[in-house]
């Protein structure tokens with residue numbers, strides 16, 4: 001422990017010592033540092049998409065100096081993570097994440113948004129809401145414009161179809177002028193929901209720089225994705241007894257006819273929208289009074305009847321939180337639905353150290369259990385969580401204190417829902433079915449497979465709710481796991497002995513020398529394959545893969561059935577659990593030709609890019625769950641990507657360098673092909689400028705008051721280490737701090753804005 005602290009301190013000191021880089025040095029590496037307020041993180045089958053937000057890079061120079069820099073995403077790029085790729089806490093996420101152009105790479109059609117959401121079923125997604133961050137160069141998109149991306153076709157079969165972006169238009173009663181709401185998608189219902197959030201006075205336009213979105217929105221926006229590329233939107237006002245709030249979490253739970261939504265947490269008067277108004281303590285007081293009730297009493301919406309209810313909870317009720325994340329894991333028999341929430345901060349102190357804790361709200365007992373107590377250094381807020389396997393939740397993006405504090409463990413970390421700890425790696429071959437943790441069964445009865453005996457809260461606030469939670473969800477929820485894995489994954493599995501609930505058959509068997517040799521070879525093979533797989537044509541293998549997921553014990557083949565994570569009840573009630581229903585979707589073996597924003601039918605790209613996906617499970621992060629057996633082609637990168645892949649370009653910020661094989665890219669992009677970080681915008685942050693305001697600034701001002709300590713004993717426990725860290729921080733940078741402080745108080749992006 002002491003050693004750890006020492007190391008930590010040392011690291012911080014080193015970090016600070018190299019804060020100022022000479023412009024004459026050569027950049028030797030770059031990595032993703034933090035990614036706060038993602039607009040998008042959701043999953044389509046085997047792929048997680050990430051978009052928007054404040055992405056910051058850390059660049060390393062040959063003299064050992066590191067420098068932080070925001071990305072403005074002026075090229076309208078969306079990133080995606082292919083879940084067939086293993087990774088670990090040391091992975092180079094710049095390489096792991098692929099990217100493609102949104103709407104042809106036009107920043108005027110697809111500018112960067114912070115917050116907002118992505119609604120998704122298994123086949124398409126919609127980008128909605130959020131705060132525009134780069135309004136400088138062009139007019140903002142109209143109030144009624146949204147973008148959708150169809151990755152797999154569904155509904156009426158179209159023979160000449162390819163994945164595509166589309167500009168769609170909202171009906172008269174709906175605008176895109178809303179942000180910081182709580183979103184959930186229910187793929188089995190083809191529905192997406194955006195609960196409450198923030199808006200400007202009069203529901204007018206707003207942006208990230210001026211923060212006009214300072215009022216809560218008392219609405220539930222619903223998107224119906226039943227028809228591909230033709231979303232139907234509605235805007236319903238919340239009843240008076242359902243309080244509006246900022247950045248709650250909304251979870252779709254498979255019970256009753258169409259499921260229910262559960263809204264958890266969130267805050268009123270979030271500090272981020274009036275942080276410049278420091279003298280006003282009345283709003284903070286208001287938040288302290290009201291926000292905790294959003295954890296104590298959750299809002300429940302029955303999708304079928306469209307009626308809202310309130311329900312009290314019991315147990316270890318978390319403190320007020322906002323910008324946290326959630327996922328749902330259901331017992332195999334559906335006797336409990338466990339909502340895991342992770343991270344977040346209290347919305348009271350802008351530079352507060354966020355939470356690193358995990359709580360579970362078990363339904364229908366409505367009992368909170370504190371499942372994991374984290375650390376002061378690993379904590380994060382403004383991230384998204386996605387359940388990728390029955391037992392695993394990925395926390396994607398976020399920031400620690402502010403954008404310049406790089407996320408410990410990387411921009412994607414993996415929490416095991418069974419063992420209740422973070423794992424060092426993600427490997428598509430390593431997963432297990434969901435087991436209700438003992439910490440939970442201790443209160444609700446039963447065992448890891450279910451059999452909960454406490455299936456009601458201490459008292460229902462409305463007897464109608466009892467009927468709703470007592471009724472099983474009857475529709476099939478598709479899953480897409482296990483993800484096909486490349487052979488290389490076993491290599492990465494071996495260099496991380498994260499002794500957890502996983503089968504540990506490989507442990508200790510392979511000698512170090514042999515192991516290294518194997519790893520080296522495999523890694524080489526892996527990178528080779530990685531480069532070339534985009535070109536592989538896939539077709540016929542799909543069937544085979546579907547028929548027999550090879551490496552899996554027999555029981556796992558039916559894992560999407562009763563043993564499946566999410567909707568245990570679903571499968572059992574429908575009797576579809578063991579039905580290895582090969583979904584013959586009409587997904588044509590077309591490819592990816594995104595890039596033509598409004599041309600939906602534009603088809604035709606050679607088939608070379610398609611590959612099959614094996615059956616697997618996917619469950620959406622805090623949002624929903626999918627379940628399915630499918631062998632249809634999976635969506636692919638665009639021609640742009642193909643070009644990129646072919647070149648296997650260098651890591652980030654010098655993207656335009658030598659990779660312009662697709663002439664359209666150059667010609668289409670209205671934005672000059674500049675290094676994003678140096679492009680002219682409100683976030684402009686030149687390399688030679690040497691300012692690392694926030695990282696400097698936040699060092700000194702941190703004090704016990706800044707630590708989000710309310711009810712989180714671990715913050716007290718580990719406060720000493722925090723203090724040590726800060727001391728080191730301060731001493732190293734004090735000379736720079738003094739002048740930087742008045743501007744830098746609040747974190748990088750904001751500081752920059754204040755310069756305007």
Ligand SMILES: *[C@@H]1O[C@H](CO)[C@@H](O)[C@H](O)[C@H]1NC(C)=O
Nearest residue numbers: 029060061062063064065066
């Ligand atoms: C990047 O370069 C910096 C400075 O040389 C170095 O401290 C850091 O460890 C490097 N990061 C990686 C991931 O190699």
Ligand SMILES: *[C@@H]1O[C@H](CO)[C@@H](O)[C@H](O)[C@H]1NC(C)=O
Nearest residue numbers: 171172173174233234235237
């Ligand atoms: C718009 O809202 C009004 C009042 O709420 C409602 O009467 C009308 O049907 C709505 N129009 C649409 C297109 O949803």
Ligand SMILES: *[C@@H]1O[C@H](CO)[C@@H](O)[C@H](O)[C@H]1NC(C)=O
Nearest residue numbers: 173174175177178203219235
């Ligand atoms: C929702 O409807 C109200 C009026 O009923 C309107 O003022 C508001 O702009 C709408 N909100 C969104 C996000 O469309």
Ligand SMILES: *[C@@H]1O[C@H](CO)[C@@H](O)[C@H](O)[C@H]1NC(C)=O
Nearest residue numbers: 201210211212213214215274
């Ligand atoms: C909210 O934002 C508007 C537009 O910037 C501003 O006029 C108003 O004073 C703000 N209200 C509060 C309570 O901060």
Ligand SMILES: *[C@@H]1O[C@H](CO)[C@@H](O)[C@H](O)[C@H]1NC(C)=O
Nearest residue numbers: 277279280281282283284286
């Ligand atoms: C503080 O905020 C409250 C609520 O928005 C507002 O009524 C009050 O005028 C503000 N006070 C100051 C000093 O800005």
Ligand SMILES: *[C@@H]1O[C@H](CO)[C@@H](O)[C@H](O)[C@H]1NC(C)=O
Nearest residue numbers: 296297311312459460461462
């Ligand atoms: C729910 O909790 C609130 C606040 O503690 C309390 O006022 C209310 O009576 C409770 N409702 C029920 C039905 O227990």
Ligand SMILES: *[C@@H]1O[C@H](CO)[C@@H](O)[C@H](O)[C@H]1NC(C)=O
Nearest residue numbers: 305307309461462463464465
């Ligand atoms: C319970 O909910 C029903 C709607 O399902 C509503 O009509 C009734 O008033 C509610 N009862 C209470 C006590 O809130």
Ligand SMILES: *[C@@H]1O[C@H](CO)[C@@H](O)[C@H](O)[C@H]1NC(C)=O
Nearest residue numbers: 429484485486487488550551
């Ligand atoms: C792994 O590689 C071996 C030999 O290259 C091959 O026989 C086997 O089928 C591969 N397994 C998977 C899951 O790709």
Ligand SMILES: *[C@@H]1O[C@H](CO)[C@@H](O)[C@H](O)[C@H]1NC(C)=O
Nearest residue numbers: 484485538541545611612613
């Ligand atoms: C899935 O794995 C099988 C077995 O290794 C392989 O033959 C097939 O090509 C893989 N599919 C994809 C899409 O990678």
Ligand SMILES: *[C@@H]1O[C@H](CO)[C@@H](O)[C@H](O)[C@H]1NC(C)=O
Nearest residue numbers: 047082084533611634635636
């Ligand atoms: C993910 O990787 C697998 C295996 O390489 C590939 O078959 C599949 O097409 C990829 N998915 C996407 C969306 O690129």
Ligand SMILES: *[C@@H]1O[C@H](CO)[C@@H](O)[C@H](O)[C@H]1NC(C)=O
Nearest residue numbers: 077099644649650651652655
């Ligand atoms: C997109 O991916 C390519 C290929 O990996 C890479 O060279 C490029 O820098 C990436 N672009 C962005 C904006 O990350």
